[in-house]
Amino acid sequence: MILHILRKDLRRHCWEIGSFVLVCAVWTWQTSHPYGWVWMHQRQLVPILLFALWFILAVRAVQGECLVGDREFWPTRPYRWPELLAAKKLLLILCLNVPLLITEIVLLSSAGIPLSWALAPGLLLLQLEFAFFLTFPAWVLATVTETLVQWVLTIVGIALFAVLVSWLPWNLLPPTLAGGENVTTILMAAIVIPAMVFALLWQYARRRVWPARLVLGAAILAVPLMIPIASTTLARSIAYPRVTGEPPMRLSIVASGPDGTREYTRGDIGVTQSVITIPVAANFADSNSIVGLEGYRVTLTGDNGWRWQSPWLNHAGQLTSDWPGVSFGFNMPFELANQLAQAHASARLELAFGVYRMGKAQRIDTAAQSFTLPGVGVCSWPQQESGAIWVTGPACVAPFRLPGAMVEEIQSGDNTCPLDDGEPPLPANHRAISFQYGGDDLPVDFDPNPVRSFNLWFNGWEPVIPSVQNSKINRVAALCRGTPLILRTGAMSGKMSAAFNLGSVGTEKRVAGDPDRADP
Amino acid sequence: MHAIETFALTKRFRRVAAVRELNLEVGEGSVYALMGPNGAGKTTLIKLLMNLISPTAGRAMMLGSNASQLQGKGLETIGYVSENQKLPDWMTVESFLSYWRPFYPKWDRALEQRLVKRFNLPRKQKLKHLSRGMRMKAALTSALAFHPRLIVLDEPLSGLDPLVRDDLMEGLAELAGETTVLLSSHDLAEIDSFASHVGYMDEGRLLLSEPMTSVRERFRKIEIAGDAPLESPATVPAEWLQFTINTSGANADGARWIETGYDAVRSLARAREVFGAVELRASAMTLREVFLALARAGRPADANGGPQWK
Numbered sequence: 001m002i003l004h005i006l007r008k009d010l011r012r013h014c015w016e017i018g019s020f021v022l023v024c025a026v027w028t029w030q031t032s033h034p035y036g037w038v039w040m041h042q043r044q045l046v047p048i049l050l051f052a053l054w055f056i057l058a059v060r061a062v063q064g065e066c067l068v069g070d071r072e073f074w075p076t077r078p079y080r081w082p083e084l085l086a087a088k089k090l091l092l093i094l095c096l097n098v099p100l101l102i103t104e105i106v107l108l109s110s111a112g113i114p115l116s117w118a119l120a121p122g123l124l125l126l127q128l129e130f131a132f133f134l135t136f137p138a139w140v141l142a143t144v145t146e147t148l149v150q151w152v153l154t155i156v157g158i159a160l161f162a163v164l165v166s167w168l169p170w171n172l173l174p175p176t177l178a179g180g181e182n183v184t185t186i187l188m189a190a191i192v193i194p195a196m197v198f199a200l201l202w203q204y205a206r207r208r209v210w211p212a213r214l215v216l217g218a219a220i221l222a223v224p225l226m227i228p229i230a231s232t233t234l235a236r237s238i239a240y241p242r243v244t245g246e247p248p249m250r251l252s253i254v255a256s257g258p259d260g261t262r263e264y265t266r267g268d269i270g271v272t273q274s275v276i277t278i279p280v281a282a283n284f285a286d287s288n289s290i291v292g293l294e295g296y297r298v299t300l301t302g303d304n305g306w307r308w309q310s311p312w313l314n315h316a317g318q319l320t321s322d323w324p325g326v327s328f329g330f331n332m333p334f335e336l337a338n339q340l341a342q343a344h345a346s347a348r349l350e351l352a353f354g355v356y357r358m359g360k361a362q363r364i365d366t367a368a369q370s371f372t373l374p375g376v377g378v379c380s381w382p383q384q385e386s387g388a389i390w391v392t393g394p395a396c397v398a399p400f401r402l403p404g405a406m407v408e409e410i411q412s413g414d415n416t417c418p419l420d421d422g423e424p425p426l427p428a429n430h431r432a433i434s435f436q437y438g439g440d441d442l443p444v445d446f447d448p449n450p451v452r453s454f455n456l457w458f459n460g461w462e463p464v465i466p467s468v469q470n471s472k473i474n475r476v477a478a479l480c481r482g483t484p485l486i487l488r489t490g491a492m493s494g495k496m497s498a499a500f501n502l503g504s505v506g507t508e509k510r511v512a513g514d515p516d517r518a519d520p
Numbered sequence: 521m522h523a524i525e526t527f528a529l530t531k532r533f534r535r536v537a538a539v540r541e542l543n544l545e546v547g548e549g550s551v552y553a554l555m556g557p558n559g560a561g562k563t564t565l566i567k568l569l570m571n572l573i574s575p576t577a578g579r580a581m582m583l584g585s586n587a588s589q590l591q592g593k594g595l596e597t598i599g600y601v602s603e604n605q606k607l608p609d610w611m612t613v614e615s616f617l618s619y620w621r622p623f624y625p626k627w628d629r630a631l632e633q634r635l636v637k638r639f640n641l642p643r644k645q646k647l648k649h650l651s652r653g654m655r656m657k658a659a660l661t662s663a664l665a666f667h668p669r670l671i672v673l674d675e676p677l678s679g680l681d682p683l684v685r686d687d688l689m690e691g692l693a694e695l696a697g698e699t700t701v702l703l704s705s706h707d708l709a710e711i712d713s714f715a716s717h718v719g720y721m722d723e724g725r726l727l728l729s730e731p732m733t734s735v736r737e738r739f740r741k742i743e744i745a746g747d748a749p750l751e752s753p754a755t756v757p758a759e760w761l762q763f764t765i766n767t768s769g770a771n772a773d774g775a776r777w778i779e780t781g782y783d784a785v786r787s788l789a790r791a792r793e794v795f796g797a798v799e800l801r802a803s804a805m806t807l808r809e810v811f812l813a814l815a816r817a818g819r820p821a822d823a824n825g826g827p828q829w830k
Contacts, residue, residue, distance in 0.1 A: 001622065001623070004619075004622050008619055011615075012608075012610060066606075069606075070567050070572040070573050071572075071602075071604055071605055071606050072572075072605070072606055073605045073606055073607050073608065073659075074608075075570075075571070075572060075591070076570050076572070076595060076598075076600040076605075077595060077620065077623055078591075078592055078593060078594070078595040078596045078623050078624065079591070079592065079623070080592045080593070081591070081592070208574060
C-alpha cells in the first residue's frame with residue numbers, strides 16, 4: 001500500500017518534482033562552474049528557487065492528504081496512517097534527497113575529490129541533516145495547515161514572532177559564551193523536537209488539529225524563555241565542566257615591562273570607563289594540544305580587601321605551544337582603574353575553552369599538479385589565471401567539512417618560491433604556521449554544497465625575515481609548488497573550564513584610548 | 521443488531537449545539553433517510569459518525585465499533601459520499617477508481633464496470649472537468665464497488681437534475697438488501713419510494729425516527745364536515761398539526777388538520793370529543809407532505825425538548 005500511495009503521489013506531483021530536479025541540475029552546473037554563469041546577478045536566484053521548490057513539494061505532498069478540515073475525501077477511506085506516513089516519507093526522500101544526493105556526488109566529483117565509499121557516511125549524514133532541518137519542520141507545519149498559503153502565512157507569523165523576540169532588550173542580560181548558547185540550543189531542541197514529533201504523529205493518528213497546534217504554539221512560545229538560560233552559571237558549568245586534574249596548559253603573566261617587570265595596559269574611554277589588558281603566556285605540557293579560547297573572567301584582588309571581578313567575556317583565539325601568547329582585556333569603571341594602580345592587585349583568570357588533540361605531523365610533497373592532504377582533502381596548483389581572481393598558492397577542497405583543527409607549517413629552508421628581485425635566498429630555521437578550524441557542532445556542515453574550499457595561506461615567517469630591499473617590510477611566507485608542507489590535523493576532545501592564579505598584575509602602563517586587544 | 525447507534529451524541533461549536541444528546545438507531549439492512557431543514561444538524565451528525573469531527577459528548581457506534589476510532593481497516597466496509605467533499609480533482613475517473621481498488625479487499629470490478637456503465641462515466645476525463653452530478657456518480661461508484669456493509673450519503677441528490685437523481689438512486693438500489701444505507705436528503709419525493717426508515721432532525725434533535733410504513737400510517741390529512749357550523753375549540757390536541765377551521769362563509773361547517781397519530785377509531789372519537797357529531801375523512805400523505813407539515817408546525821420553543829412526534 002505504501003508503494004501504491006507513493007505511485008499516486010509521484011503522478012500527482014510530477015510537475016513539482018520535475019521542476020525541482022531541473023533546478024537541482026541548474027544549481028549543480030552553476031556551482032561547479034563558478035565563472036561560467038553568464039547572468040551573474042541571478043546567481044542567488046537559483047538556490048532560493050531550489051529551496052522554495054523544496055518546501056513547495058514537501059508541503060503539497062503532505063497536504064495531498066490534508067490532515068486539517070472535515071471535508072476531506074481520504075479520511076473516509078481505509079488508509080492506515082503508518083502506511084500513509086511512510087509513503088510520504090518515501091516520496092520526500094525520493095524526490096528531495098535523492099536529487100540532492102546526486103547533485104552532491106556530482107559536485108564532489110567535479111571539485112576533484114575522488115569518489116569512494118569513504119564519502120558515503122558524510123553523504124548520508126548530509127541527507128539526514130536536510131531531512132531533519134528542512135523537510136521535517138516543513139512537514140510538521142504542513143500537517144497543521146490546510147493549504148500552501150496557510151503554511152506560508154504560518155511561516156511569516158513565526159518569522160514575525162522571531163523579529164518581535166529579537167527586539168526584546170536582550171542586551172540587559174549578561175554576556176553569553178558559545179558553550180552556554182549550545183546548552184540553550186539543546187534545551188530549545190528538547191522542547192521543539194518532541195512537540196513536532198507529537199504534532200506529526202498525532203495528526204496522522206487522530207486528525208484533531210487543535211491539540212497539535214496548541215502543542216506547537218506552546219513550544220514556539222517557550223523558545224525565547226530558554227535564551228536567558230545561556231548566561232546562567234548552570235549553563236556555563238554544563239558547557240564547560242571544570243578540568244579534573246591538571247589543565248592542558250599553565251598560564252602566567254608576561255613580564256613585558258622594562259627590566260623584566262610585569263605590566264598591564266590601561267586605556268581610558270572618556271572619563272567613565274577604562275580598558276585593562278593583561279598579557280598572558282601559556283606553557284603546554286603536551287605540544288599536541290591546541291586550546292581554542294571561548295571566554296574568560298578576570299578577578300582582581302588587592303590590598304585591604306580590594307576586589308573586582310569582570311563579567312564573563314567572549315574571546316575567540318587559540319593557544320598552542322607554537323603560539324602561546326594572548327592578551328585578556330576587559331572594561332572597568334574609571335575610578336576602579338585608578339584604585340587598581342594602587343592596589344598591588346593579583347589576577348585570577350577563569351577560562352572557558354575547548355581542547356583539540358592534534359595528530360602526528362605529516363610531511364606533504366606538493367610537487368605534483370595536485371596533491372592530497374590526508375584526512376582532509378585535495379589541493380591543486382592553478383594552471384592559469386582562473387577567472388577574475390588570481391589565486392596565490394594551491395586551491396584546496398575538502399568533502400563536507402574541514403577537520404576540527406588543522407595546522408599547516410612550512411620551513412624557510414625548504415622554500416621553493418622564486419626570489420623577488422634583489423632578495424637573497426631565505427635563511428634556514430624560520431617557519432610559517434597557519435591555523436584553520438572546521439566546525440564542531442554538526443557531523444557535516446549544513447550546506448547543500450558538500451565541497452569546502454580553502455587555501456593554504458601564511459601570515460609571515462617566525463621569526464620575521466626583513467626584506468633586504470626595504471627594511472620596513474618583512475618577507476612574505478608562501479607555499480610554492482614543491483615546498484614541503486607539514487600538516488597536523490586534530491579534533492575537539494572536549495570543552496572545559498579552569499581557573500589560573502596569575503599572581504601580581506604588575507604596574508600600570510597608560511596608553512591613549514582603547515588598547516589593542518589583539519594577541520601580542 | 522444496529523449498523524449505527526448513537527448514545528446522547530452531542531456536538532457543540534462554541535455556544536451553538538449542532539447535535540444535542542441524540543440517540544439514533546439504524547437497523548442493519550435498512551435504508552434510513554435523515555430529513556430536516558437546513559441547519560438541523562444532519563451533516564454534523566454524519567461527520568460525527570464518519571469520525572470527521574469529534575463529539576463534545578456522547579458516543580456513536582458504527583458497525584459495532586466506536587465511531588471516534590473509525591479509520592483504516594474499519595472503513596473497508598463503510599462507504600461515504602457527501603455533496604461537499606473535496607475529491608482528488610486531478611485524477612481521471614479511471615485513475616480515481618483504480619486508486620481505491622487495492623484499499624478494499626472486496627472491491628468488485630464487475631460491479632464497478634456496471635456502475636460506470638450505468639452512470640455513463642467518462643473514464644478518461646479528469647474529475648475537475650466533470651459536472652457536479654458526474655462527480656457525485658464517480659464518488660458513489662467508488663463508495664459502492666466494494667459492497668459496503670454500510671453506506672453513508674450526505675445530501676447526495678442535492679442540486680442534481682432528475683435524470684441524474686434517478687441514475688444515482690438506481691445505483692443505490694443495486695445494493696439494496698445487502699447494505700445499510702444512511703441518507704440525508706432534502707429530496708423527499710425520491711426518498712419516499714426508497715427509504716425503509718425515516719428520521720427527522722431539527723435544531724440538533726432527532727424529533728422522529730421510525731419505519732416509513734409507520735409514518736405513512738400515522739400521518740393523515742383529516743377533513744371533517746359537520747351538519748351544523750363548527751365552533752373553534754378552545755384547545756387542539758397535540759397530535760393535530762396545521763389545524764384550520766372555517767367558522768364563517770360558505771364552508772363554515774368544515775375543519776382540517778394533519779393527524780400525527782392516526783388510528784381510525786381513536787381519531788374519530790377524538791374529533792367527536794372536540795366537535796361533536798362529525799364525519800371524518802382521512803387521506804394518506806406523501807413523505808413530502810408529512811415533512812412539510814412537520815417543518816411548518818414550527819420548531820419547539822421549549823429548549824428542553826419540544827415536541828417529539830413519535
